[in-house]
Amino acid sequence: PCFPWPGFTNAIMNAFQENVCLLSDSYKVSHHKQYPPNTTLVYSYFESRGGLHKEVVFFGLQYILKRYFVGAVVTEEKIQQAKAYYDKHFATPVFNEEGWRYIVKKHGGKLPLRIRAVPEGSVLEYKNVLFTVENTDPECYWLTNYVETLFVQTWYPCTVATNSREQKKVIAEFLAETADSLEGLPFKLHDFGFRGVSSVESAALGGAAHLVNFMGTDTVAGFVMAREYYRCDMAGFSIPAAEHSTITSWGRQGEEAAFRNMLTNFPEGLVAVVSDSYDIWNAIEKVWGEKLRALVEKRGENGGCLVVRPDSGDPATVVVKVLNMLEAAFGTTKNTKGFKLLPPYIRIIQGDGVNLESLSEILGNMRKHGWSADNCAFGSGGSLLQRLHRDTQKFAYKCSFAVVDGQSVNVFKDPITDPGKKSKKGRLTLEQQSDGAYATVQEGKGDPAKDVLQLVFENGDLKREWSMEEVRELAEIPLVRKHKEAAAGAVEAKSS
Numbered sequence: 001p002c003f004p005w006p007g008f009t010n011a012i013m014n015a016f017q018e019n020v021c022l023l024s025d026s027y028k029v030s031h032h033k034q035y036p037p038n039t040t041l042v043y044s045y046f047e048s049r050g051g052l053h054k055e056v057v058f059f060g061l062q063y064i065l066k067r068y069f070v071g072a073v074v075t076e077e078k079i080q081q082a083k084a085y086y087d088k089h090f091a092t093p094v095f096n097e098e099g100w101r102y103i104v105k106k107h108g109g110k111l112p113l114r115i116r117a118v119p120e121g122s123v124l125e126y127k128n129v130l131f132t133v134e135n136t137d138p139e140c141y142w143l144t145n146y147v148e149t150l151f152v153q154t155w156y157p158c159t160v161a162t163n164s165r166e167q168k169k170v171i172a173e174f175l176a177e178t179a180d181s182l183e184g185l186p187f188k189l190h191d192f193g194f195r196g197v198s199s200v201e202s203a204a205l206g207g208a209a210h211l212v213n214f215m216g217t218d219t220v221a222g223f224v225m226a227r228e229y230y231r232c233d234m235a236g237f238s239i240p241a242a243e244h245s246t247i248t249s250w251g252r253q254g255e256e257a258a259f260r261n262m263l264t265n266f267p268e269g270l271v272a273v274v275s276d277s278y279d280i281w282n283a284i285e286k287v288w289g290e291k292l293r294a295l296v297e298k299r300g301e302n303g304g305c306l307v308v309r310p311d312s313g314d315p316a317t318v319v320v321k322v323l324n325m326l327e328a329a330f331g332t333t334k335n336t337k338g339f340k341l342l343p344p345y346i347r348i349i350q351g352d353g354v355n356l357e358s359l360s361e362i363l364g365n366m367r368k369h370g371w372s373a374d375n376c377a378f379g380s381g382g383s384l385l386q387r388l389h390r391d392t393q394k395f396a397y398k399c400s401f402a403v404v405d406g407q408s409v410n411v412f413k414d415p416i417t418d419p420g421k422k423s424k425k426g427r428l429t430l431e432q433q434s435d436g437a438y439a440t441v442q443e444g445k446g447d448p449a450k451d452v453l454q455l456v457f458e459n460g461d462l463k464r465e466w467s468m469e470e471v472r473e474l475a476e477i478p479l480v481r482k483h484k485e486a487a488a489g490a491v492e493a494k495s496s
Contacts, residue, residue: 020073020111021082021100024149029086030094032142036404040138043401044145045428046154047440048126050420051393053162057475058122058130059209060157061456062465063229065115068150070462072109074100102139110460112137113144116453118430120466121212121474123165126393129428129440129453130158134401136459141402148397155395156202159388160209164189165475167356167380168213172479174363174373178339182483189378190216191236192351193385206385211235211468212475216377219385232468239307241272248277256287263295263306272307272349280310284322289329296330300345307377308348315353316365322348323371339372351379355387398423400442410443429453 016022035042048056079100086095103109117131118124133151135144171188175181191210194203200221207222208230217223217236226235242262250258255278262273275283288296288308296306308326310318323342332340350362363373400423402409410426429446430453432438438452456464 015081018073019078019081020068020147020150021078022085023068024146026089028146028149029090029096031145032096032099033094035141035402038405039141039402040406041135041401041403042141042144042399043132043134043427044148044397044399045129045132045424046151046395046397047129047424048158049394049396050126051391053166053393054125055123055162055165056126056130056158056393057161057165057209057212058118058124058158059120059161059212059471059475060154060205061115061117061131061151062120063157063205063208063225064150064154065457065462066229066465069111069113069147069457069460071460073111073460074103074109076101076104079104096142099140099142103143106137106139107459111143111147112140112459113147113457114455114459115457116451117456118452119454119470119474121471122452123475124430124438127440128438129424129430130154131456132428132453133397138403145397145399152390152395152397155390155393157205157209158395159390159392160206160385161212161475162393163356163388164210164213164384165477167359167384169477169479170356170359170363171373171378172477174367176479176483178335178337178367178372179374180335180337182480184374184377185480186215187237187377188216188373189214189354189380189384190238190349190351191219191222191384192379192381194219194221196382196386198386202385208235208468210384212471213477218379226468230466230468230471235468239270239272240266241307241309242274244274244277244311247274252278255283256291259283259287259292260295263292263299267299268302268304270305270307272309274309274311276309276311276313280312280318280322281325284308284325285329289325293329296346297343300343304345306346308346309351310348311352313352315350315358316361319348319350319362319376320365320369320371323366323375324369335372335374337372338370339367340370340375341372342375347375347377349377349379351381354378354380355383394420396421396423400424400428401426401444408444 083095083097112135114136115133133144135141167189172185191207197203203219204221204225207219208225211222211226215236218238223236226232247258262271310322326342330343330346332342335341399411402411412423412425414422424442426443429441429451430438431441431450454464
């Protein structure tokens with residue numbers, strides 16, 4: 001029966017989140033009794049079996065390891081806590097109390113596991129191994145897949161980083177075509193997603209994953225995670241910006257005063273002002289373009305820049321109309337590629353309805369009407385951090401090898417009803433081919449000397465970690481690499 005529990009406190013919930021014995025699916029609690037007799041080793045792997053994008057960015061395992069696996073994570077107290085829950089949860093006792101106690105006595109509470117993974121930030125075609133997990137103590141064969149639940153949650157930061165990178169490709173292509181440089185690219189897609197995700201931890205993981213590709217964010221949890229788990233002093237940046245409440249609280253007749261207040265209270269640098277509270281066309285033509293025009297221009301003399309934010313309507317249509325109206329008020333110049341550019345003291349940000357599909361539509365309509373992509377930045381929330389799931393990239397964690405009765409067994413599944421779920425066999429290596437592409441070699445037939453997988457965790461200790469700087473470098477898109485190489489070559493040629 002369920003009833004109010006007067007002893008419940010946040011401390012109890014926090015203790016649950018710190019107890020690895022409880023951080024698994026219920027059915028796994030009984031799996032130690034289901035393997036063949038004399039099983040001594042279970043070896044599993046994690047991959048993207050397919051999905052929306054052919055390339056996948058690997059990111060987030062380091063957080064999961066540091067947060068849940070490093071150190072002495074099993075104690076007698078945690079075992080008893082788990083037992084108390086499971087004895088009520090199951091009709092018959094199934095919790096492996098002695099197995100967990102063995103880890104405390106033999107390993108001091110450290111998990112006897114070995115994990116090898118690709119470097120974080122690596123970009124691979126799907127259907128390749130991303131990391132492997134195996135037990136290092138034959139008594140703990142059951143542990144490899146007990147921890148699957150936590151490890152599969154790597155799907156989320158990988159998918160966010162992948163989705164964000166695909167959007168970066170789109171923006172970069174339009175900048176390359178319509179702008180004089182890619183200089184502004186790192187701040188072209190801003191993370192507005194904190195409120196749109198399911199938890200603070202999701203915001204942190206997803207927010208940090210977006211920062212693999214960009215440097216603009218309002219998701220505080222993301223840059224905190226990047227600092228604490230990826231050694232980046234400050235991975236993301238933001239600016240003073242209005243929301244509807246800070247504008248509408250002045251009343252409809254006070255909209256001009258609200259706008260003026262933003263310009264005077266933030267006299268330097270970038271400031272973003274949402275402008276669609278009532279009538280965005282009037283706001284642009286009459287308020288920004290006439291009544292406050294001189295103030296906007298004066299801020300520009302000190303390097304200031306007003307960022308006008310439309311926040312409703314069809315994005316592709318609204319953005320171009322806003323640009324056209326700002327042109328009428330403030331004028332434009334043309335860049336070296338013949339596309340129009342607003343004065344440097346005024347830009348726009350589109351933060352409503354932005355996703356991978358709409359980005360192409362908005363930027364395509366801008367190009368069609370002669371506008372450089374440099375004029376507009378974008379913000380994305382739910383579509384960036386929440387409108388995705390594990391099957392977006394079909395992530396899975398499967399056993400591929402075991403040792404039973406001293407004999408090696410290549411383990412796999414091959415369901416007749418879904419060939420796409422066929423799993424890999426045997427021990428795996430990930431090897432880079434002569435053309436730069438990666439290939440997963442199965443059944444122990446790979447060359448260990450060529451294996452890209454690196455030891456990252458063993459017996460409770462973190463063996464290798466990556467900084468956000470290293471992650472970003474590995475995840476960089478080809479177009480940016482090409483431009484950087486060209487720029488470096490030009491500098492070298494000039495110096496010689």
